[in-house]
Amino acid sequence: MGPIRITPDVALHEAMRYSQKLAAGLDTLRRLDDVTFGATGKEAVYSEDKLVLYRFQRDSKATRKVPILIVYALVNRPYMVDLQADRSLVRNLQALGHEVYLIDWGYPDLSDRFLSLDDYINGYIERCAVQVAERHGLKKINLLGICQGGTFSLCYTALHPQRVENLITMVTPVDFHTPDNMLSHWTRKMDVDLFVDTLGNVPADLMNFCYLTLKPYRLNAQKYVGLVDILDNKEEVENFLRMEKWIFDSPDQAGEAFRQFIKDFYQGNKLAAGEVEIGGRRVDLGTLRLPVLNIYAEQDHLVPPDASRALGKVVGSGDYSELAFRGGHIGIYVSGRAQREVAPGIDAWLRTRSS
């Protein structure tokens, strides 16, 4: 006998089940409204160019003294950290007594083409960090950098150590040349100068295409076959739609910043080597002396675990911790496990290090 034990009856049953789900989906989709994002009220406390710094509002006074500033990646929209009420890193941190701020980079257009990493890191992040610190009468704040925002946060902290009390990085690449880093592999032979000189800003649609082609069969076929399984559940379909909208809601990338990021980080792998220069100053992670918590996802296909874990080898801090999350690059925000583990993990780590 061969490996397949599918009987015609089973095939029929599966076809019927699938069709019934589709039929139920008809009704579900009729009842669906447009999905919305954001579970937590927020107020803009500072803006500059297209950037807005938000403070998330809370019903009660924060019990933790030092606020957390979240620095998200440029390549996706930051509302992923507060996607919906039961999938919100922000809300979970708030529930544990933290005051939370978030930098929203906005959508760069061609007038932003010449924004450099220096502008982003020594300019925007620094000014936001000062705003947050001043609002709380503090000199230092806690910084939570996510993905590319984590890389930026590392650079920022190395250049402005006086501003950061504790640094938390989530799914953050540090070693860009791990053998399983497909994105990095693809960029290696790209002529980035020609690319940016020609395109100006890098179109979001092109970036999305790259991400989808990291796992083309799962992300473009299997995901939609699986969608039918939840079509009879309005809430699940709304969750799916919310994620789908987030995935494709991407900003274009400011050309100059993209040029340097690809050249120095993806191609040159200079961060781990301490050779990146931002605004004429060298970024040496070995100089970091503050407490660092590095959270990575064990099944991350965008930022492989080894790419994140490399931080432990180069950071100068004697207080370096890692938190391994059992999930992927997206699951670390939205999965049930993430709600149970990520914010509590951050809080527990901070409690022993910050007032």
Add this chain to the structure above:
Amino acid sequence: MAEKKTGADWLGDWQALQQRYWTSMGEMARKAADQAGKLRPADMPKWHEGLEIWSRAFQGGRNGHGELVERALAHGKAYLDMIQRVGSLAAQPPGQVGTQDWAATFTEMMKGALPGVGASGFEALRSANIHGARGVEQMMADIEPVLSAFLGEARALLGVQPFGMAREHQERQQALASAVLDYQQASARYQALLTRSLERGIENFEGKLADRSEPGRHIESPKALYDLWIDAAEEGYAEVALSEDFQDAYGALVNTQMRVRQLLQDQVERLTAALGMPTRSEVNSVHRKLAALKRGNVDADALAELQAEVARLRAQLDDGKEPDKTTAKSSKPRTSRKSTVAAGKPSAGKKTATKAKAARPAARSTASNRKPGPSRASAKGAAAARKRKLSR
């Protein structure tokens, strides 16, 4: 003892099951029609058309989620086709269908049927109606009309020695034609590797099927078979996508297209300049100057803050006081033309709000009411005020 079935019996059983399926589908469709008021008797199901019925029925209930519905239906149709074929194979008399038959049949079916799993693996992504994702190849298709217009007969001139008054124009045309050929070669190489990745996926699938021959590891549902195929295809793809060949091919694909775009932009610029219209280079130049201007302002602000700080410290020294050490330790960022939004006002992007804090100290040459809080420059602030240059 059960009577042994003939091949015809198996086929008859399968046909009966299919009939049951469509009878049930028809019943569901009738119910849906009653609810939606969309279906007529003429819409009753025919072979392979079940999903078309749902598609028509869904038209009344998309609520702006049309793309999702389209995708769900496209993949649902392919998936049901797969199940039907799997059922058909399963209906063969025992022993007549081997592992390789399953692998070959299934893969052939997947190649042709499943969106996103076409011969090159990217059919769904390549389709123009995918919102929010466009690859390098679609970008080339986008410029094809303009490219054709500019290329003209240039391909025919390749290799011909340029001469005469139009020599430079001819050279540019030849360069563009040559770049297009380079792109086409790069694209063909990239396609070949995608095809190779699918072949590797098939080989993986056969291997995975063989692994499932052990008792307790058999595949017992169409969904499990489908998922196994996806696993195998992804592994085959990853293997090729992480190869040196793919790295070279991907780089060449991107670089050659950028070269085509660059040459095309040059041609368009010449044309628009001749017509007295603004060019991309001019717009870039303006944006570059704006960026430099902003940085200059930021540096000027930082310098002003530094001067204020020095003046304040000097005054303290003149008064015989100890300099304020707390202030001296802190550093101030390069300030910016920014706005601090008054607390409690959710006003994203507003530029007119004023800072709800005390007025700034004096000695700010470029101070405005949109500047940040109290000035506390330091040695690091001075460093921040250094002359900066554009990264490019």
